[in-house]
Amino acid sequence: MADQALAAQSAFSELKPVQSAALSIEVRDGLTIASIAAGKGKAADVRAVMQKAFGIDLPDRPLRVEGGGISVIWHGPDQWLAIAPRGAGDRDLESELAALLDGIAAVTDQSDGRAVVRLSGSCVRDVLAKGVPVDLHASAFASNGVAITHASHIGIVLWQIDETPTFEIALFRSFADSFAHWLAHASVEFTAG
Amino acid sequence: MRFNCPCCGERGAEEFVYHGDAAATRPDANSPTAMADFIAYTYERTNAAGVHRELWYHAAGCHLWLVVARNVMNHQIISVARARDVALAQTAQATCGAQSNGGT
Structure with missing residues (x-):
């Protein structure tokens, strides 16, 4: 074959x-998209990690924020969509964020x-x-x-x-x-x- | 009908799904009268004209569960609250009640 x-x-x-x-x-086209859902009682931890890694304050109401090469869209209470161009380096936000937010949030690839x-x-x-x-x-x-x-x-x-x-x-x-x-x-x- | 979602702001009723009576309290399954209690809990409604407390789900929006006080005679929305907050407040009340009952 x-x-x-x-x-x-x-x-x-x-x-x-x-x-x-x-x-x-x-x-x-060519975006890498990951959803973030904070674990129960972990939203403050998720906010702290994202602030440290990207310099952004995750919104707690329907807003979009941008920083550190990504944009983050409010996606419901304690949930967000992170979006960035894949770029030449074939960036993968799911693996990036899953490593950062291990144990405090569910990170799921939404790119496709x-x-x-x-x-x-x-x-x-x-x-x-x-x-x-x-x-x-x-x-x-x-x-x-x-x-x-x-x-x-x-x-x-x-x-x-x-x-x-x-x-x-x-x-x-x-x-x-x-x-x-x-x-x-x-x-x-x-x-x- | 428009609901003022605590997350999303005012949205049309087409974004929401009705999920039943928010005033009914789930009976104790271990009670000797559990069968009759659950039949009443599941089926018996007074359907009073006036204000009902209802569960609504923001299916096409932020996916919040809401407790909505709505006048079924004129569709006026009196209040919209997060079902989670309502449940937590009830749990807190129940806990306080248990504590005060158990106190000296």
């Missing part, structure tokens, strides 16, 4: 990248379980308003805000990166094509022509 090399496939097989001032859509997409531009709130039942207006939702909710009935974690505005959305990989289908419909009025 011939040897076959396995190559990573993007979760978004159908999503067409979009690039304009009104709206840009970019798939974020989640698909992440970045949406940016002046019309992005109008696109998201068609499926996300959370108020994302600048007066209610700011940079580094996080929401665990759904988009067109698909469970998502959403966070805001900057005031452009730029948002990133993570969802279960197996929903990526359904999500892309919705996103294509929701954004067509800003991308057509």
